[in-house]
Amino acid sequence: MTSEMTAPAVSAEPLWRLGTAYFSRKTVLTAAELGVFTTLSGAPASSDELAKRLELHPRGARDFFDTLVALGVLSREGEVYHNTPLAEHYLNSDRASYVGAFLNAADARWNQLIDALRTGEPQNRWGSGAQMFTEQYRTTAAWRNFTAGMDYLNGMIGPVLAEAFDWSTVTSVVDVGGARGNLAAAILRGHPHVEAGVMDLPGVEPVFHEHMTQLGLSGKITFHPGNFFEDPMPGAQALVMSHVLHDWGVSEREQLVAAAFSALPSGGVLLICDPMIDDDRQGPAGALLTSLNMLMVTPHGSEYTRADCRSWLEKAGFTGLTEAELGTHNTLITARKP
Ligand SMILES: C[S@@+](CC[C@H](N)C(=O)[O-])C[C@H]1O[C@@H](n2cnc3c(N)ncnc32)[C@H](O)[C@@H]1O
The missing domain is CATH 3.40.50.150 (Vaccinia Virus protein VP39)
Incomplete structure (x- = not known):
């Protein structure tokens, strides 16, 4: 048996978990940036209605909203999506406790990690x-x-x-x-x-x-x-x-x-x-x-x-x-x- 055919001795699962942790963060912060939580505050909506309000293409919309349910920032009763208390407090941009802008700025910054490591310089001015x-x-x-x-x-x-x-x-x-x-x-x-x-x-x-x-x-x-x-x-x-x-x-x-x-x-x-x-x-x-x-x-x-x-x-x-x-x-x- 060649080495390529040998079952891997090391499970890739920890790496996969790290990768999906990134997907999770990106999905929640993209939702904050799109205004999902702000538009749902006080106005719960179905997937179609929400996609219309946010001008999203229908192909990814339902998976996107259900992912947000699975991640604990939306809940769904029947076909109607609501903010969870966590999202209502921290991700509704009408509130003074909103952290979407703060977390999105961090996201943009972390794209510069390679430059920070090469130069030792902060990635702001x-x-x-x-x-x-x-x-x-x-x-x-x-x-x-x-x-x-x-x-x-x-x-x-x-x-x-x-x-x-x-x-x-x-x-x-x-x-x-x-x-x-x-x-x-x-x-x-x-x-x-x-x-x-x-x-x-x-x-x-x-x-x-x-x-x-x-x-x-x-x-x-x-x-x-x-x-x-x-x-x-x-x-x-x-x-x-x-x-x-x-x-x-x-x-x-x-x-x-x-x-x-x-x-x-x-x-x-x-x-x-x-x-x-x-x-x-x-x-x-x-x-x-x-x-x-x-x-x-x-x-x-x-x-x-x-x-x-x-x-x-x-x-x-x-x-x-x-x-x-x-x-x-x-x-x-x-x-x-x-
Ligand atoms: C990273 S924040 C921490 C805030 C808070 N202590 C906390 O635990 O969340 C640092 C704080 O130090 C304040 N700060 C920075 N430079 C300062 C200075 N020269 N004199 C007084 N406060 C300063 C900032 O305005 C900011 O509120």
Whole structure:
């Protein structure tokens, strides 16, 4: 028997699964781009009606809509398609929680992975420092799309963070780079005795207030406009940096950790949360993949190992480090100022 005729020793199934995971993502994001979920919101429709509204050719339409049912973003009762709650919240572009634009931008970016790997350059043109954000998000609508994407990510860890740390003796917290306050809101909901604040760039303030109104928390969380590389961090007993350190290179991370140390009182705590890489750098895949994403969106950002994070904290003078897993590959490291 020639080698070509031998049954393969290695199953192709894992590769096939990776391939169909890509098909799944592309199908859902194409549906968001076409407006499937926006048109179905409040107006369920049959396959023919939906294809007509979206100007789709009938050949693929039914398979497309039924695939969306199989993937859990549509449901079908008889012949009538509806949004599932997941799609209604995150994929209906009429909602402030819409993440279709955010995820589609990521899709376009990942087509540039080969260029990012060859050049080491981010695949956008937004400069570095605070400019990286202010150039990219020039309008309130752009900040809204971006912070909706952030909330889609931090919404999965906020309630866990509120439980994973003992907030009973903390009276005040500021979420540094806290975007429109979604994570601060999760802490406040779990621990109403805590005075909560957010520090972020001034351009975020309109979407912060908009989001607080939507959450029914108007006036409950203070917004501190500022640039964390230039302005002192607000004084609070606890400072949070969630998905902030991974945006920057090592020297900037050390600068931010040192600035937090200066701002905290003795006994104060810094909470750092990012999708951290295992110390042996063999996983988790989710953290390593987001590290590649940081390659494409920032000049110097990446995910980092827990050991790296511990070293920056200890260098700044923090002690009493603790670690907890928050899910979706996010690790929480806490550290106290002596
Ligand atoms: C990747 S987002 C993370 C948002 C949020 N902490 C979360 O976990 O979803 C980084 C945040 O840092 C803010 N930021 C970036 N540069 C900043 C600066 N120089 N000063 C203050 N905030 C900044 C951005 O506006 C953005 O809200």
